[in-house]
Every structure is written in C-alpha cells, then in structure tokens.
Amino acid sequence: MQQQYRISPPDKVRTTVHLPASKSISNRALILNALSLSTTPIHALSDCEDTQVIIDSFNSDSNLFDVKGAGTAMRFLTAFLAGMEGEWIIRGSKRMHERPIHPLVETLIVLGAEIEYLEKEGFPPLKIRGHRLKGGEVYVAGNISSQFISALLMIAPLMENGLVMNIEKQVISKPYIDLTIGMMKDFGVHVKWEDNRITVRPQKYRAVEYRVEKDWSAASYWYEIVSLLPGAEVKLPGLKKESLQGDSYVANLFSDLGVETEYLSDGIIIRHVRRKAKKFFHNFVQEPDLAQTFAATCCFKGIPFLFSGTESLKIKETDRIAALINELQKMGFMLRESGSGMLEWDGERCLPDKVPTIDTYDDHRMAMSMAPGSFLFKPLVINDPMVITKSYPSFWEDLKLAGFTIQPK
Missing domain, CATH: 3.65.10.10 (Enolpyruvate transferase domain)
Structure with missing residues (x-):
C-alpha cells in the first residue's frame, strides 16, 4: 500500500x-575526484540518494551499475565509463529507461566511444566498452540537458586530442555548465569558453582537498x-x-x-x-x-x-x-x-x-x-x-x- x-x-x-550539501556539487566533485586519481575523500558530501548511487558505483566490484532514478548519475557515469578500460552495463528505474540519452551517447560515439543500446534505441540501459577516447570537435544542441554537456566536459581533459564543443541554439541551464567549468578549474583544469565554442585541451586533473557547500x-x-x-x-x-x-x-x-x-x-x-x-x-x-x-x-x-x-x-x-x-x-x-x-x-x-x-x-x-x-x-x-x-x-x-x-x- x-x-x-x-x-x-x-x-x-x-x-x-x-x-x-549541494547534490549538484557533490556529484561533480565525485567524478572530478575520481578523474584526478585522488585518494582523499570529498568533505561534506550530500547524503541524498542521487549522490549515494555514484558512491556505490565507485565502490562496486561489479561491472553492472544500477543508478535507479538518478538522472545525473546516469549521464555522468555514462561519459565516465566510456573513457575507463573495461566492459560496463548501466541501467536504472523504469522511468530512467524512458528518459532519452541519445544526444550524449551519439556525441560520445563521435569522440571514439563504443556504446550499445540494450533495449530501446536512444534510451538506457547501455553496454559500454570503455577505453581512452580520441576526442575532437563536436556540435551539440544547447537546448538539451546541461548534464549532457557537463558530462562531456568533465572527461574532456583525458581525451587524446582534447575536446572542442560547438553549442548550437540557446543554452539552457547555463549556470550548471558554469558550475562544472568552475569546479574543473578547482581541480586544476583550464577550460576556454568563447561565444558558443568551448575548448578543453588535453591535461591532467590535480588532486585537491574539496568541501561541498x-x-x-x-x-x-x-x-x-x-x-x-x-x-x-x-x-x-x-x-x-x-x-x-x-x-x-x-x-x-x-x-x-x-x-x-x-x-x-x-x-x-x-x-x-x-x-x-x-x-x-x-x-x-x-x-x-x-x-x-x-x-x-x-x-x-x-x-x-x-x-x-x-x-x-x-x-x-x-x-x-x-x-x-x-x-x-x-x-x-x-x-x-x-x-x-x-x-x-x-x-x-x-x-x-x-x-x-x-x-x-x-x-x-x-x-x-x-x-x-x-x-x-x-x-x-x-x-x-x-x-x-x-x-x-x-x-x-x-x-x-x-x-x-x-x-x-
């Protein structure tokens, strides 16, 4: 009942x-901390379900990840795993499998990722064969979820050729992209955003002590x-x-x-x-x-x-x-x-x-x-x-x- x-x-x-604590900052901090290969935990992380999903995924010995209803985790982990050696499956709740992910997946494929839709085309669950991505230049719609753009930006420094992202149409939820870029800077990565063009050259993240507001x-x-x-x-x-x-x-x-x-x-x-x-x-x-x-x-x-x-x-x-x-x-x-x-x-x-x-x-x-x-x-x-x-x-x-x-x- x-x-x-x-x-x-x-x-x-x-x-x-x-x-x-901020869910948005916590989720980005976990991804950036992992990409920096830091052994220092993030301080004052959110105790919400969305953040716990990412923590559980990083602590898991399995190659199967269930993000439940956490849309941020689905998008951030899809991009993260695409650049990590191994074969991964990522799934979620029934509603998650109804939320389109193809704009992110198709862009990752252009950048060298190997991703397969396991059920309905364009939607989770996904099978990912992870490896270092080549990177390059892509065009994305600004009126899609800002989390797609943030997911790509965070893994961009580790791409062989970096990333040039041309954003078409009006950018929605721009403050969330600004948040991602600001946090990448905190972890030692420089991002250049001019007009509707974002450039991230190949570089390494720096491990830092980080506290979530x-x-x-x-x-x-x-x-x-x-x-x-x-x-x-x-x-x-x-x-x-x-x-x-x-x-x-x-x-x-x-x-x-x-x-x-x-x-x-x-x-x-x-x-x-x-x-x-x-x-x-x-x-x-x-x-x-x-x-x-x-x-x-x-x-x-x-x-x-x-x-x-x-x-x-x-x-x-x-x-x-x-x-x-x-x-x-x-x-x-x-x-x-x-x-x-x-x-x-x-x-x-x-x-x-x-x-x-x-x-x-x-x-x-x-x-x-x-x-x-x-x-x-x-x-x-x-x-x-x-x-x-x-x-x-x-x-x-x-x-x-x-x-x-x-x-x-």
Missing part, C-alpha cells in the same frame, strides 16, 4: 535549518514557507552569496514574493516582508529546478504568473508541467500550457478537493514544493512522501523541527 503523510502547518516559524535548491522550499507565513524567519547556515550554484538566484526572485535575505558570514537569514507582486513573470531557462517552487508559491499567494523557458521540465523525473497542472488543480488552481515552454496561471480557480491528496510522480521536487500548501489546506496529504530522499533526505524531519505536524496515514 502506498505510503502517505498528512501535513498540518504551525502558526509561526522561527527556526534554524541545516540544509543538505550547502544546497541552494533545497533552500527554495524554506523561501516558499517564509513567503506564505507572516512573521516567519529562518536561518540557513552554510549558504554563500557568491555561489556557483545557479539556484542561488532564488534569493533575488523571492524578493518580489515577500522574502528578504540577510547575508551573514556563515549563511543567511530569510524573513517574511509585506511585499507582493501583482503578477510574476520569469524565464526559467537557467533555473528549471525552481519552477515548481514558484508555481506553487504564486498559486498559494494568489499571484497570477507566466513562466517561459520550461521546456526541459518535460524530461525530468516526470513531466513536471503535466504534474503541476494536475496537482495544483486538486487545490483549486487552473494552470495551463500557453505555448511551447510556457506555463501560465491567470488566476482562474475551480472547486478544490476537500482534502487534497498530492501525487508526487517519483519526483522529489513535487513533494517538497507542494508541502507548504498545507497553510491553505489543513491537512494536506502527500502520496509517496519519501521521494524526497533523492535530494533532501531530512526534509520531513526539518519540517517537524519547524513546528509542522507530519502524520503517516
């Missing part, structure tokens, strides 16, 4: 929350809570203003939705303020993982919105556009796709379910972005709540510490 949590909110929130994506759910509750104040230690994480832009965006951010030497404090946009407009092409949080927040605050740049949400853990439309309708909000990559709520309402029961679609961000809806619907029920282990395993415990009541149903 499916697990459910019944959520009831507190009347006030004044707390300190110790966020998980806290996760700005996880902070977004606390911004949502503070936005919805007058008087709320939350301290979030370990977040940096000058962060390479693209989702640190959440602080700027929430300034229009009633949250002010105070930067401290050891983190931030976020406070509710009486500020409310009449309508919220934003292009999420660079911060797609924040779209669910802002869709939920705007609806819960009664602020119509128009989002663009949401094309990549259809190929995430689930079709996040469809999921948002379905689940927010249960709470009385009629969202619609108003064009390619456009998601809109014009204020139209419908009769909500008496006790909204939110499906999570095996998507951690659906569970966490919908949970603050309990301020409007007391209680709110979340199906399959432990999907949050993918990125923020302590989320429900942190809500309890902030005064929320979480009851298994």
Whole structure:
C-alpha cells in the first residue's frame, strides 16, 4: 500500500535549518575526484540518494551499475565509463529507461566511444566498452540537458586530442555548465569558453582537498514557507552569496514574493516582508529546478504568473508541467500550457478537493514544493512522501523541527 503523510502547518516559524550539501556539487566533485586519481575523500558530501548511487558505483566490484532514478548519475557515469578500460552495463528505474540519452551517447560515439543500446534505441540501459577516447570537435544542441554537456566536459581533459564543443541554439541551464567549468578549474583544469565554442585541451586533473557547500535548491522550499507565513524567519547556515550554484538566484526572485535575505558570514537569514507582486513573470531557462517552487508559491499567494523557458521540465523525473497542472488543480488552481515552454496561471480557480491528496510522480521536487500548501489546506496529504530522499533526505524531519505536524496515514 502506498505510503502517505498528512501535513498540518504551525502558526509561526522561527527556526534554524541545516540544509543538505549541494547534490549538484557533490556529484561533480565525485567524478572530478575520481578523474584526478585522488585518494582523499570529498568533505561534506550530500547524503541524498542521487549522490549515494555514484558512491556505490565507485565502490562496486561489479561491472553492472544500477543508478535507479538518478538522472545525473546516469549521464555522468555514462561519459565516465566510456573513457575507463573495461566492459560496463548501466541501467536504472523504469522511468530512467524512458528518459532519452541519445544526444550524449551519439556525441560520445563521435569522440571514439563504443556504446550499445540494450533495449530501446536512444534510451538506457547501455553496454559500454570503455577505453581512452580520441576526442575532437563536436556540435551539440544547447537546448538539451546541461548534464549532457557537463558530462562531456568533465572527461574532456583525458581525451587524446582534447575536446572542442560547438553549442548550437540557446543554452539552457547555463549556470550548471558554469558550475562544472568552475569546479574543473578547482581541480586544476583550464577550460576556454568563447561565444558558443568551448575548448578543453588535453591535461591532467590535480588532486585537491574539496568541501561541498550547502544546497541552494533545497533552500527554495524554506523561501516558499517564509513567503506564505507572516512573521516567519529562518536561518540557513552554510549558504554563500557568491555561489556557483545557479539556484542561488532564488534569493533575488523571492524578493518580489515577500522574502528578504540577510547575508551573514556563515549563511543567511530569510524573513517574511509585506511585499507582493501583482503578477510574476520569469524565464526559467537557467533555473528549471525552481519552477515548481514558484508555481506553487504564486498559486498559494494568489499571484497570477507566466513562466517561459520550461521546456526541459518535460524530461525530468516526470513531466513536471503535466504534474503541476494536475496537482495544483486538486487545490483549486487552473494552470495551463500557453505555448511551447510556457506555463501560465491567470488566476482562474475551480472547486478544490476537500482534502487534497498530492501525487508526487517519483519526483522529489513535487513533494517538497507542494508541502507548504498545507497553510491553505489543513491537512494536506502527500502520496509517496519519501521521494524526497533523492535530494533532501531530512526534509520531513526539518519540517517537524519547524513546528509542522507530519502524520503517516
């Protein structure tokens, strides 16, 4: 029987929350640490499921890797294993086998990789015959997952001829590519990016001591809570203003939705303020993982919105556009796709379910972005709540510490 949590909110929130380490940084750090042949472990790694999948793969004596639902691990390990001597098989969950990987695989093949689709053409699972890649010049679409580009960049210095990558079309999630390049620099590798051309010459990674910073994506759910509750104040230690994480832009965006951010030497404090946009407009092409949080927040605050740049949400853990439309309708909000990559709520309402029961679609961000809806619907029920282990395993415990009541149903 499916697990459910019944959520009831507190009347006030004044707390300190110790966020998980950044999943994005942790996953890249593990790959770069391995490529540098370092024997020093990464400090303060994320304890999320996605990161654990990569750790388990590196510690495995098998040539068969199961990444479960971890899309980042599937992409990063596919590229990593393509350059490692041996024969490897990499697979994942049913949903993972529905997520296309051909743009990465076909580019790797051009660079000298030997990769075979074991079931459906263009999708995992994969058989990889690993060896040193020749490298060369390739053309990739900028509107595919930035993780494809990051996966190629991280293995590029070890290619015989290095890599020249020409990016065509608009680059989506550019901050994640910037994060990858910045971390490669931390490990001693120089990358040149001019216009839409990225060049990585053959070079060696340097083994370094590395500590992972806290996760700005996880902070977004606390911004949502503070936005919805007058008087709320939350301290979030370990977040940096000058962060390479693209989702640190959440602080700027929430300034229009009633949250002010105070930067401290050891983190931030976020406070509710009486500020409310009449309508919220934003292009999420660079911060797609924040779209669910802002869709939920705007609806819960009664602020119509128009989002663009949401094309990549259809190929995430689930079709996040469809999921948002379905689940927010249960709470009385009629969202619609108003064009390619456009998601809109014009204020139209419908009769909500008496006790909204939110499906999570095996998507951690659906569970966490919908949970603050309990301020409007007391209680709110979340199906399959432990999907949050993918990125923020302590989320429900942190809500309890902030005064929320979480009851298994």
